[in-house]
Amino acid sequence: MVIRIAYQGEPGAFSHEACANFASDREPLDCPTFAHVFRAVAENRAEEAMVPVENAIAGRVDDVYRLLPDMKLAVCAEHFLPVKMQLMVAPGTDPSGLKTVRSHAMALGQCSQVIARRELMPEVARDTAGAARVLSEEPDASVCVIAPAGAAERYGLEIIEHNVQDEDKNVTRFLRLAPEESAIWPDLLSGPILTSLVFRVRNIPAALYKAMGGFATNNVNMIKLESYQEDASFTATRFQAEIEGHPDDPPVRRALEELGYFCEDMRLLGVFPADPYRQTHLFRS
Numbered sequence: 001m002v003i004r005i006a007y008q009g010e011p012g013a014f015s016h017e018a019c020a021n022f023a024s025d026r027e028p029l030d031c032p033t034f035a036h037v038f039r040a041v042a043e044n045r046a047e048e049a050m051v052p053v054e055n056a057i058a059g060r061v062d063d064v065y066r067l068l069p070d071m072k073l074a075v076c077a078e079h080f081l082p083v084k085m086q087l088m089v090a091p092g093t094d095p096s097g098l099k100t101v102r103s104h105a106m107a108l109g110q111c112s113q114v115i116a117r118r119e120l121m122p123e124v125a126r127d128t129a130g131a132a133r134v135l136s137e138e139p140d141a142s143v144c145v146i147a148p149a150g151a152a153e154r155y156g157l158e159i160i161e162h163n164v165q166d167e168d169k170n171v172t173r174f175l176r177l178a179p180e181e182s183a184i185w186p187d188l189l190s191g192p193i194l195t196s197l198v199f200r201v202r203n204i205p206a207a208l209y210k211a212m213g214g215f216a217t218n219n220v221n222m223i224k225l226e227s228y229q230e231d232a233s234f235t236a237t238r239f240q241a242e243i244e245g246h247p248d249d250p251p252v253r254r255a256l257e258e259l260g261y262f263c264e265d266m267r268l269l270g271v272f273p274a275d276p277y278r279q280t281h282l283f284r285s
Helices: 014-022 034-042 062-070 105-110 112-117 128-137 149-155 207-217 250-261 277-282
Strands: 004-008 027-031 048-055 073-082 086-089 100-103 121-124 143-147 158-161 171-179 193-201 222-229 237-244 263-273
Touching: 004 014, 004 034, 014 027, 014 048, 014 073, 014 171, 027 034, 034 048, 034 062, 034 073, 034 171, 048 062, 048 073, 048 105, 062 222, 062 237, 062 263, 073 277, 086 128, 086 149, 100 105, 100 128, 105 112, 105 121, 105 143, 128 143, 128 149, 143 149, 149 158, 193 207, 193 250, 207 250, 250 263
Parallel strands: 004 027, 004 048, 073 263, 100 121, 100 143
Antiparallel strands: 048 171, 073 171, 086 143, 086 158, 193 237, 193 263, 222 237
């Protein structure tokens, strides 16, 4: 049986690379947008999805976080992919004539120094590999592209500058998603566990402060808290959080119960193993 994993972008994109590295037993399914990725799983055209959620330089991927809470998908794994950006052109291009650089908005944000140094005008593309493909099909001596090395090889482009990301420790975090009904929580004692959740607090004074109190009193470490305005009135706020621990662990269970008391609604987005990359790279002294 072929198991497919959907990703946003074209073959050669970083999301495609993440699928190849972390889900090599799955068949990658390329999708034009994140909405199409989630729809592919919802419509059973793919069994899983691989989506980027944040980058060490450019920050969070807003589109994913805004779509995820309303989808019937669960986080089943996290993966950290070191990102190396390459500056590429159509074969035979004179680098001195470059005026425009195309790439995904996140990639452009991760390579601001080379863009400024070469005095290039950034132009947002739907994804990195797609920008590379278009340049290969429509060569333009004034245009360069920022994309993975695999895209240059796939589309026959020439890399004129390697590793142009602003920081050497440029890492993108991906989440692997599956339908809620097929997601299986890891065992409580299987190792470091993360729990992801989304919630809205009640419209009362100090509701968020009180809701967070349960994590402090139960000694539960919250490693992420994001807020989002849900409508144009700026009165409805949704929070997405990640904590260390398993919902079946008594301190986590008590903290979640206290959170639920101060919330209008709360939903677990996933319970999944912490990627070993966290311990070997993210928390080095």
